[in-house]
Structure formats: structure tokens, C-alpha cells
Amino acid sequence: MKSIEIMVNEHENIRRMLKVVRGLSYQVMTLGEFHIEDVDKIIDFIRTYADRHHHGKEEDILFKTMNEKIDRLRKAGSITGMYIEHDLGRLYMTDLEAAVKDYNEGSDEARLxxxxxAIGYANLLERHIEKENMAMYRFAETMLEDEDKKYIEKEAEKIEIEAKEKGLQEKYIKLLERLEEKYLK
Incomplete structure (x- = not known):
């Protein structure tokens, strides 16, 4: 499925950002050079590219279809688990945003x-991506009927076209590359 291939490629970009997150966190920990504005840029990447764009396709199209069409996965709670992990990632971002605010207001302790x-999110997403790539996506490709796959392909393509028209991928890949240059030495 082309849509799954695209999502796997998006996972690779998200993993690249997780390395940036670790690099920046190390700088924060060791009192090295970092720019607090870069944390805001990371949050923007995660919320827009990883969550709205990527997770949006998973939740609203792929997982929804799998939950409706694959009884075994629905009954086992596999898809619910993916939703829960997405929500936990969102909580990490909300708490990270609050920590940045505290840091900007003068709390050096906010570094913690x-x-x-940041590290909680990175660790969660590394494991989460592995489960999706190795299990959930394979289940979709092998367990869904052809008509369901066609629906997923059509709906995911609409989102990709809209994102391309807005320059979403280009914007966030360039941001990722700039942050990699700063924090992955």
C-alpha cells in the first residue's frame, strides 16, 4: 500500500527529529549551548507534521478502518493501544510547552x-513507531479487504495532495535539517 509506504517514510523523519530531541536534551542537561526557541520549533514539528499530518492519517483513516473491519484487532485492544500512545505523546508535548514557559519566566529548574x-516523548515514539511498522501496518496490508485498502489509499492521497499544496512536507523537512545541523554534531 502506497499510503503505508508514505507513513513508514514519515516515521523515518519523525525518528530523525527524535534524535534532535535527544541532542537538544543533552545540551540542556550539560548546560551546553541550546536555544529555547528550538524547543518551540520541535513542538511545532511534532504537533503539525507528526501528530496532525501523520497521526491524523493513522487515526482518522487507517486505524478507524482497521477498527471497523478487523474484529480480532478491535477485540484485542490493539488499535485502542495505538490511540492511547498518541494521546500520551500529546500530553508530553503539552507538558513540554509548559516547561518552556516556566524556563522563559526564569525557572532554571524547568530544565528538568x-x-x-522531551526524552519521555522520544522513548515513547521510538517504541510506538516500531509497533506500527512491524505489526499494525502489516496487519492492515494482510488483513484488510481490497475495497478497504482502496478507501484508505484514496483518503490518504487527498491528505497528501493538500499537504503538498500547503508545502507542509517541505517546510518541516527543512526545519528538521536545520535542527539536525545544530544538535547532531
Whole structure:
């Protein structure tokens, strides 16, 4: 499925950002050079590229279809688990944003919350991506009927076209590359 291939490629970009998150967290921990505005840029990447764009396709199209059409997965709670992990990632981002606010208001102790939430998110997403790539996507390709796959392909393509028209991928890949240059030495 082309849509799944695209989502796997998006996972690779998200994993690249997770490395940036670790690099920046290390700088925060060691009192090295970092720019707090870069944390805001990371949050924007995660909320827009990873969550709205990527997770949006998973939740609203792929997982929804799988939940409706594959009784075995629905009954086992597999898809619900994916939704829960997405929500936990969103909580980490909300808490990271609050930590940045506290840091900007003068709390040096907020460094702990920046690191904790950034690393918590990175660790969660590494494991989450592996489950999706190795299990959920394979289940979709092998367990869904052809008509369901066609529906997923059609709906995902609409989202890709809209994102391309808005320059979403280009914007966030360029941001990712700039942050990699700063924090992955």
C-alpha cells in the first residue's frame, strides 16, 4: 500500500527529529549551548507534521478502518493501544510547552521538565513507531479487504495532495535539517 509506504517514510523523519530531541536534551542537561526557541520549533514539528499530518492519517483513516473491519484487532485492544500512545505523546508535548514557559519566566529548574518530557516523548515514539511498522501496518496490508485498502489509499492521497499544496512536507523537512545541523554534531 502506497499510503503505508508514505507513513513508514514519515516515521523515518519523525525518528530523525527524535534524535534532535535527544541532542537538544543533552545540551540542556550539560548546560551546553541550546536555544529555547528550538524547543518551540520541535513542538511545532511534532504537533503539525507528526501528530496532525501523520497521526491524523493513522487515526482518522487507517486505524478507524482497521477498527471497523478487523474484529480480532478491535477485540484485542490493539488499535485502542495505538490511540492511547498518541494521546500520551500529546500530553508530553503539552507538558513540554509548559516547561518552556516556566524556563522563559526564569525557572532554571524547568530544565528538568524540559528534559523529562522531551526524552519521555522520544522513548515513547521510538517504541510506538516500531509497533506500527512491524505489526499494525502489516496487519492492515494482510488483513484488510481490497475495497478497504482502496478507501484508505484514496483518503490518504487527498491528505497528501493538500499537504503538498500547503508545502507542509517541505517546510518541516527543512526545519528538521536545520535542527539536525545544530544538535547532531
Amino acid at each position: 521538565d524540559i528534559i523529562a518530557n
